[in-house]
Amino acid sequence: MTILDVNGLKVSFRQDGQVSQAVKGVSFSIEEGETVALVGESGSGKSVTALSTVSLLGDAAMVEGSVRYKGQEMIGAQDKLLRKVRGNDISFIFQEPMTSLNPLHTLEKQLGESLALHQGLTGDAARARILDLLHKVGIRDPESRLSAYPHQLSGGQRQRVMIAMALANGPELLIADEPTTALDVTIQAQILELLAELKEAEGMSLLFITHDLTIVRKFADKVCVMKNGEIVEHGRTSEIFADPQHPYTQMLLSAESTGLPDPVAPGAEEIARADGLRIWFPIQKGFMKKTVGHVKAVNDASFSVRAGETVGIVGESGSGKTTLALAVMRLIGSEGGITYRGQDVRGWSTRRLRKLRSEIQIVFQDPFGSLSPRMTCEQIIAEGLGVHGSPDGKPKDQAVDEVMREVGLDPATKHRYPHEFSGGQRQRIAIARAMVLRPKLVVLDEPTSALDMTVQVQIVDLLRELQRKYDLAFLFISHDLKVVRAMSHKVIVMKQGDVVEMGEASEIFAAPKTEYTQKLFAAAFDLAG
Missing domain, CATH: 3.40.50.300 (P-loop containing nucleotide triphosphate hydrolases)
Structure with a gap:
């Protein structure tokens, strides 16, 4: 079953009387239980494409084309439908959890907001669900963390809380926008493993946005390579990595710091x-x-x-x-x-x-x-x-x-x-x-x-x-x-x-x-x- 079907998506922004086109006719689909990676350099249109799926770009954006979630058109949809889908059927994990989490609210309050809005859960029922979510994403001793604020957590813990918030309402599609870029390699590996386990256990589909192709190779079923607002190459991950066709994909795959530094001169100061x-x-x-x-x-x-x-x-x-x-x-x-x-x-x-x-x-x-x-x-x-x-x-x-x-x-x-x-x-x-x-x-x-x-x-x-x-x-x-x-x-x-x-x-x-x-x-x- 097709969870998300994007067809001919175009996004432009009007600023100072000029129009710039950020996304130019992008098309791709995500099947049930599938992980699709959008890869490319900064400014290629990855995040704009993702935010377009549930109309999160604001009034400055002019959006054309079609985005269908389980057959329902999202572009131009009524606010009532979008509110139901956002955070409930389609959830987001963003790159920097410190700017995504409210510094003035405890973890219990932030996680509880989504549960109250979409499921009507409050009080003990909400607290039980929050503890279950925190335990599921690997937060140790979650009871002691309910009253904690974001600044009291490490980077990896904050990212786990973001994942818990995204999972709170059992979404069918999780959109992860550069979720591991700011993390250490050991924490990065833990977060990726956690996402893979949760995807399997919850039966979710995943749209994974990144510029790190080493992650994509291990994690994604399909890859869409974006450059200047267009998808220049797409296909099964194994095929793209084995035999990239487009020069830009070839350049991305070869972009790795190699070699060794010059030797230090004998007797250097x-x-x-x-x-x-x-x-x-x-x-x-x-x-x-x-x-x-x-x-x-x-x-x-x-x-x-x-x-x-x-x-x-x-x-x-x-x-x-x-x-x-x-x-x-x-x-x-x-x-x-x-x-x-x-x-x-x-x-x-x-x-x-x-x-x-x-x-x-x-x-x-x-x-x-x-x-x-x-x-x-x-x-x-x-x-x-x-x-x-x-x-x-x-x-x-x-x-x-x-x-x-x-x-x-x-x-x-x-x-x-x-x-x-x-x-x-x-x-x-x-x-x-x-x-x-x-x-x-x-x-x-x-x-x-x-x-x-x-x-x-x-x-x-x-x-x-x-x-x-x-x-x-x-x-x-x-x-x-x-x-x-x-x-x-x-x-x-x-x-x-x-x-x-x-x-x-x-x-x-x-x-x-x-x-x-x-x-x-x-x-x-x-x-x-």
């Missing part, structure tokens, strides 16, 4: 060193703020990084990866030794640290969140020059133009604002902001996780090129182990603040010694098939 680094945050309670315990973010970490060397730091969320890097940058307090180019910097004053700030830079995970929307590209890149001055005495305009060309951006676009650039271009701006000061050490905090696979490859190639040109030392934080393997000379594996394994990247990837590292690698590379 040691840029930074940490000895017995410990970062504990006090837990304070009561009116007098008495310390009753500590959050042990990092315990006894020791490592060094040389010029031209990349040290990869891996582990699940909350393991202490970013905290460790921020301590080395002297942005948070710590105990233990920190040396920079042979100098102990622990006791340095703020004034003395200013020179250090120009030589150690950071690139963050989210290129949109880390760039001020009120500043132009030129202002963002040049901001550090205003504080530290140009390292080689060049005029500000010349320095900005040169570094933009270096990272693959056209200097003619420097007067644009961040929202006028793609995700990959925004990350290049963030890299240019760091590179304009000609640093010795760059902390890369998940610099590729928010990007499409093809853009990831471009950014990794760019970072390798910059490292080669300027003999840069990198601290590379990531949960994408394929990228870590392609970038790193050494690897530090962290778990709950402890360094559980450390050594040459080639040795650790070939034969991980600890059970945790083995589990981490198994999750990452099993997903890749």
Whole structure:
């Protein structure tokens, strides 16, 4: 039986008197119990297509064509029918649960809203159903979680709550829009396994939207490849992966960071060193703020990084990866030794640290969140020059133009604002902001996780090129182990603040010694098939 039949779907948006077409004549169907994947890069029209199924695009969208759910036309349907179908027959799981869940409501209230609306369940009956749902999606001790707020849960737990909300009313079709992109590899594997089990147990159909083809290979029955609002190729997953016909599909399948970094030069200068680094945050309670315990973010970490060397730091969320890097940058307090180019910097004053700030830079995970929307590209890149001055005495305009060309951006676009650039271009701006000061050490905090696979490859190639040109030392934080393997000379594996394994990247990837590292690698590379 056909659950969803999309035929000739076209979606356009009117803005500032102009019309842009986001979806151009898309057609596909989903059978009962089937998983169909919509894949493609950002801006290809995947999410717009999914939101069109139950008219969730708002008044600015002009929608043509046909979307039939079990034979009922959804485009132009009356509000009464759409309210019945939304969240009841067709449910959504979105990419970022922290923005999808209400931060002011407890889990019990948020899950209870849907049950009250669609099933009329309240009181004890609603609570029993909520506990059953939380147990079903793998939330431990669900009774103790009913009064919890979203910020009190980990990323994986929040995503499980989103799945519980989507399953609350026994939907026949579940639409999962990039549900694992922001998660660690072990959590990602758990969520995918959970969805597969629930799909089987509940007899659901699934529309899975992603840009990660490694997930699709393992998870989907059929694939529709989208580019610029059109489906350029579709078919059985096994057939598409075995023999892709369209050049764009071939490009997507080949987009993986491969190779190894250039070897570190013999006798390379040691840029930074940490000895017995410990970062504990006090837990304070009561009116007098008495310390009753500590959050042990990092315990006894020791490592060094040389010029031209990349040290990869891996582990699940909350393991202490970013905290460790921020301590080395002297942005948070710590105990233990920190040396920079042979100098102990622990006791340095703020004034003395200013020179250090120009030589150690950071690139963050989210290129949109880390760039001020009120500043132009030129202002963002040049901001550090205003504080530290140009390292080689060049005029500000010349320095900005040169570094933009270096990272693959056209200097003619420097007067644009961040929202006028793609995700990959925004990350290049963030890299240019760091590179304009000609640093010795760059902390890369998940610099590729928010990007499409093809853009990831471009950014990794760019970072390798910059490292080669300027003999840069990198601290590379990531949960994408394929990228870590392609970038790193050494690897530090962290778990709950402890360094559980450390050594040459080639040795650790070939034969991980600890059970945790083995589990981490198994999750990452099993997903890749």
